Amino acid sequence: xxxDTVLMSRLLTAMTLGFHIIFATLGVGIPLLISIAEFxxxxxxxxxxxxxxxxxxxxxxxxxxxxxxxxxxxxxQLSLVWPNxxxxxxxxxxxxxxxxxxxxFFEAIFLGIYLYTWDRFKNQYIHWLFSLPIIIGGGFSAxxxxxxxxxxxxxxxxxxEDGAFTAVNPLAAMLNPATxxxxxxxxxxxxxxxxxxxxxxxxxxxxxxxxxxxxxxALKLTLTLTFIFAVVTAIAGDSSAKFLxxxxxxxxxxxxxxxxxxxGADLILFGWLNDAHEAIGEIRIPNFxxxxxxxxxxxxxxxxxxxxxxxxxxxxxxxxxxxxxSIGFLLPAIALLYFFLSKLKKRNEHNKGMLSLxxxxxxxxxxxxxxxxxxxxxxxxxxxxxxYMTVEEAATSSPxxxxxxFLFLALYIVLGTLSIVTLxxxxxxxxxxxxxxxxxPSVKKGDES
Amino acid sequence: MMSYEIIxxxxxxxxxxxxxxxxxxxxxxxxFAYYAKxxxxxxxxxxxxxxxxxxxxxxxxxFFVFFFVGIVGFxxxxxxxxxxxxxxxxxxxxxxLAIRGSFYAFENYGSKQSIVYxxxxxxxxxLIPASLSVALTLSEGGFIVEKxxxxxxxxxxxxxxxxxxxxxxxxxxxxxxxxxxxxxxYASRAKDYPALNLVRKFAxxxxxxxxxxxxxxxxxxxxxxxRHYQNMLDLWWMFGLSVAFFMxxxxxxxxxxxYGLAFISVMLQYFFAFFGYGIGHYPYILDPFIRIYxxxxxxxxxxxxxxxxxxxxxxxxxxxxxxxxxxxxxxxxVKGKK
Ligand code: HDD
Ligand code: HEM
Ligand code: HEM
Numbered sequence: 138x139x140x141d142t143v144l145m146s147r148l149l150t151a152m153t154l155g156f157h158i159i160f161a162t163l164g165v166g167i168p169l170l171i172s173i174a175e176f177x178x179x180x181x182x183x184x185x186x187x188x189x190x191x192x193x194x195x196x197x198x199x200x201x202x203x204x205x206x207x208x209x210x211x212x213x214q215l216s217l218v219w220p221n222x223x224x225x226x227x228x229x230x231x232x233x234x235x236x237x238x239x240x241x242f243f244e245a246i247f248l249g250i251y252l253y254t255w256d257r258f259k260n261q262y263i264h265w266l267f268s269l270p271i272i273i274g275g276g277f278s279a280x281x282x283x284x285x286x287x288x289x290x291x292x293x294x295x296x297x298e299d300g301a302f303t304a305v306n307p308l309a310a311m312l313n314p315a316t317x318x319x320x321x322x323x324x325x326x327x328x329x330x331x332x333x334x335x336x337x338x339x340x341x342x343x344x345x346x347x348x349x350x351x352x353x354x355a356l357k358l359t360l361t362l363t364f365i366f367a368v369v370t371a372i373a374g375d376s377s378a379k380f381l382x383x384x385x386x387x388x389x390x391x392x393x394x395x396x397x398x399x400x401g402a403d404l405i406l407f408g409w410l411n412d413a414h415e416a417i418g419e420i421r422i423p424n425f426x427x428x429x430x431x432x433x434x435x436x437x438x439x440x441x442x443x444x445x446x447x448x449x450x451x452x453x454x455x456x457x458x459x460x461x462x463s464i465g466f467l468l469p470a471i472a473l474l475y476f477f478l479s480k481l482k483k484r485n486e487h488n489k490g491m492l493s494l495x496x497x498x499x500x501x502x503x504x505x506x507x508x509x510x511x512x513x514x515x516x517x518x519x520x521x522x523x524x525y526m527t528v529e530e531a532a533t534s535s536p537x538x539x540x541x542x543f544l545f546l547a548l549y550i551v552l553g554t555l556s557i558v559t560l561x562x563x564x565x566x567x568x569x570x571x572x573x574x575x576x577x578p579s580v581k582k583g584d585e586s
Numbered sequence: 587m588m589s590y591e592i593i594x595x596x597x598x599x600x601x602x603x604x605x606x607x608x609x610x611x612x613x614x615x616x617x618f619a620y621y622a623k624x625x626x627x628x629x630x631x632x633x634x635x636x637x638x639x640x641x642x643x644x645x646x647x648x649f650f651v652f653f654f655v656g657i658v659g660f661x662x663x664x665x666x667x668x669x670x671x672x673x674x675x676x677x678x679x680x681x682x683l684a685i686r687g688s689f690y691a692f693e694n695y696g697s698k699q700s701i702v703y704x705x706x707x708x709x710x711x712x713l714i715p716a717s718l719s720v721a722l723t724l725s726e727g728g729f730i731v732e733k734x735x736x737x738x739x740x741x742x743x744x745x746x747x748x749x750x751x752x753x754x755x756x757x758x759x760x761x762x763x764x765x766x767x768x769x770x771x772y773a774s775r776a777k778d779y780p781a782l783n784l785v786r787k788f789a790x791x792x793x794x795x796x797x798x799x800x801x802x803x804x805x806x807x808x809x810x811x812x813r814h815y816q817n818m819l820d821l822w823w824m825f826g827l828s829v830a831f832f833m834x835x836x837x838x839x840x841x842x843x844x845y846g847l848a849f850i851s852v853m854l855q856y857f858f859a860f861f862g863y864g865i866g867h868y869p870y871i872l873d874p875f876i877r878i879y880x881x882x883x884x885x886x887x888x889x890x891x892x893x894x895x896x897x898x899x900x901x902x903x904x905x906x907x908x909x910x911x912x913x914x915x916x917x918x919x920v921k922g923k924k
Contacts, residue, residue, distance in 0.1 A: 202691030206684035217676045220669030224662050228883050231659030232890050238652045239898035245644040246905045305884040534736050535673040548681050559692045
């Protein structure tokens with residue numbers, strides 16, 4: 138019974154976060170893309186881009202709504218499901234949580250203004266300016282919540298006396314060693330994912346024979362941004378790995394099936410483990426783990442042998458890490474291929490195969506987010522606050538947690554289905570061509586610009 | 587110099603009061619929208635309701651998030667006691683909030699109007715205040731027990747307690763009253779006379795039940811928590827002011843003029859009652875487990891939170907003023923011309 142409540146608590150939290158993170162990621166990244174499109178539109182006096190911003194914003198509202206309600210759910214669930222964790226950690230880490238609420242507040246206010254004032258100002262830049270606080274608000278909510286998560290991995294800013302946390306220093310807790318790389322990687326991957334998803338949607342529309350200048354411009358813009366953010370994300374991911382090697386070596390070792398501390402460690406991709414903890418069928422890149430961890434092919438990398446076995450993270454996180462990294466290389470490759478084809482005069486970069494690949498990159502990016510988080514969270518096991526409190530000690534003792542899990546499962550199924558249905562309807566009932574004509578009668582339909 | 591604990595609880599109580607007002611407007615409006623649809627009066631008021639609600643519903647929700655994040659921050663013990671005890675009612679409230687928030691967006695932006703969405707939107711508008719009010723009832727003590735380190739909620743006591751039912755009743759009636767008065771004011775600004783007529787009737791209708799429910803709750807509280815009741819009697823003047831503002835509001839509504847003043851009176855009515863109740867609760871946050879002084883967080887965190895709060899307000903107040911100016915006090919917008 139005891140173990141069951143812990144397991145159900147973990148499943149409930151994982152499910153809520155795994156669902157929330159989809160909408161949270163969109164909430165962080167989409168405003169930036171909307172803002173860029175609107176700015177280009179005003180600057181170039183090109184209604185296509187402004188229409189792009191408008192239509193993205195319209196879809197964004199649905200994702201915000203689900204983001205807000207699932208975020209409210211996870212905020213309350215942290216206390217409901219992990220009361221012992223919040224009682225202890227609340228003393229040290231409530232400052233960023235509190236500041237996150239201000240970031241939301243700020244974002245919510247300006248989102249309301251932005252969405253309902255498209256044609257209210259003569260100077261179009263005024264409306265565009267309202268997009269900036271939304272980007273800042275969304276970005277900072279990610280920064281603050283990631284600080285909380287960083288604290289769980291490398292807790293700092295307090296002393297322990299008789300089992301209680303004392304001498305609290307909230308700023309030191311916020312600026313713990315995990316914060317810089319984590320914040321960098323979370324933000325860059327959110328922007329990457331949103332660019333890839335919007336590119337995917339555009340490619341999907343073109344595939345359905347809606348080739349027009351409007352869509353071609355959209356595709357070029359989103360793929361350019363995908364490529365840029367993918368490069369930034371890879372750099373950020375690399376610095377995350379360097380951080381792990383230094384401060385949380387067991388997480389990196391578990392991801393790499395690196396059991397013995399050694400110099401010139403190999404990078405292991407995929408494969409599986411036999412009973413003697415040896416990798417089979419893997420792809421091995423000599424000395425590359427040392428490079429990933431320290432930027433030096435001969436550096437020494439700490440292995441799992443230095444950690445007591447009952448504190449090992451589950452070894453299957455290896456696959457999560459590999460999948461994330463593979464996606465990290467695939468996404469910029471797809472974008473590059475498109476630009477390569479468009480440079481070749483003879484090739485049509487809007488062929489079926491190319492477009493299908495782009496359609497694929499949207500879901501892939503979101504999977505990258507999910508794999509990354511599962512890796513980060515499972516890689517912290519068995520700790521909830523690394524070195525201080527285990528997941529088991531933190532969970533609620535309520536026997537009803539299992540029932541709650543199924544209630545929330547039903548809720549998320551309904552919300553997920555209805556968001557997709559609603560989004561499809563919004564855009565189906567209101568095709569871009571018609572809307573362009575209505576809003577900007579001076580623009581002709583079709584291929585001119 | 588006030589201590590940070592007192593500043594903390596005061597700030598949180600003010601935000602809870604803010605939520606009480608803005609959420610009541612929102613919740614009640616949902617119910618009236620549904621009611622109007624069923625009685626085929628929706629063409630009269632639903633335009634009015636959606637013009638106000640669309641830009642601000644997300645802001646309403648943040649008031650609530652602010653409160654529960656803040657209370658866990660200032661008083662981490664409350665996460666432990668309330669968190670352990672409230673798993674089931676809290677989860678139900680979350681689900682209701684989720685249905686309400688997302689279905690509002692699905693209906694409003696998803697182009698198709700559906701009676702099911704409107705029903706869910708209206709029904710949750712009454713169920714959410716009812717389920718949230720459980721937390722206030724619990725704070726009176728006697729419903730949460732701690733045995734061998736396990737905190738649990740006494741469901742039977744809760745469901746058979748006249749106090750808890752009277753609090754539920756009070757919360758529902760108040761929602762309808764506050765909302766109706768606000769909509770009356772909003773309709774009068776929009777110069778939308780058919781709508782004004784209808785919502786003014788709602789407001790007058792719900793005024794009497796709201797004061798009766800308040801008195802009933804007062805009586806049941808005296809039987810449940812003598813200490814709190816005595817404290818409240820010592821603050822008799824606050825409740826007196828509350829009743830006076832109630833009468834002023836009803837009188838203005840009855841006369842059919844100065845609806846803005848009427849709404850402000852209702853806000854003051856609830857302000858004094860809510861603060862009278864809250865101050866009477868002192869020093870307990872959760873009777874008898876959490877008291878303000880020994881339940882508070884570390885001083886360094888408390889001071890950091892207060893500082894963050896002041897910084898946050900400097901950012902938010904100008905933004906909120908801008909929002910209100912653009913949507914609430916821009917006569918052209920309210921009239922639907924923008
Ligand atoms: C589209 C999403 C995406 C992509 C393409 C990548 N990542 Fe990632 N990664 C994330 C999305 C993500 C994330 C969701 O943002 C995580 C989860 C927790 C975190 O801090 O960021 C993460 C965590 C994470 C961690 C663990 C950090 C920690 O727990 O402290 C490492 C070491 C990397 N990543 C490394 C990489 C590398 C070397 C990549 C190669 C290109 C890469 N990631 C691509
Ligand atoms: C940023 C702030 C976050 C906080 C404070 C947080 C907190 C927690 C807590 C309390 C748990 C339960 C204990 C545990 O099993 O480790 C947990 C587990 C988990 N979280 Fe996070 N989390 C955060 C971000 C995320 C995100 C964004 C995801 C997205 C997918 C995520 C995925 C998971 C998963 C998959 C588990 C389950 C681990 C298990 O099964 O044991 N986390 N997290
Ligand atoms: C334990 C983890 C988390 C908690 C407690 C949490 C809490 C919340 C809450 C309460 C909201 C609703 C705010 C409102 O009412 O407006 C929300 C929405 C949001 N959350 Fe989370 N969140 C968590 C994880 C994350 C993570 C990891 C990210 C970012 C990477 C994130 C980013 C966002 C964003 C951007 C929104 C706003 C959605 C929008 O308005 O577009 N959250 N979150």
